Amino acid sequence: MDLDADLDRLDRNRLAEEVRKLRAAIREHRDTSGMELCWHHPKLWGLLPERVEPEIAVPEWPQFLRGCVRYRQNLDEERPDAPRMTEEYQGERGTD
Template structure:
């Protein structure tokens, strides 16, 4: 079944509103910075009409941390002039 079939029933104005909503969500994800870059983004996934809880598989700590290091190294290569956000992550998770 086509997961986007619901779009065929929307008016032009409803489609424009949907595009704006999706763009806002993509921009929020794109504009993440600092420690927010390290987190998965369920708010972005929540923009889709199908409601499900993603099955997230988490690698063991050593492999996870190596992935974090590779991600950070990629940022150094791809954005060498990015400003530094030199602060500790302090948000308390429930």
């Protein structure tokens, strides 16, 4: 099954519109910072034409926390120049 077959039916203007929409969503995700880096992103996945509920596996707390630590270590390796923040997480994430 070709998940992108719908693109073959779009004219040039509609394809360009789709590319702009996807680029905007990728930029929004790319420009996320702070605690927002850690969230589940159904809004981004919702831009795909197929409507499925992603089947995710949620790690147990010890594995999850080790993964968070490794992710943060990776940020130190990949972006040692990134500014550091000290703000604490303040509550529920907004809906999107």
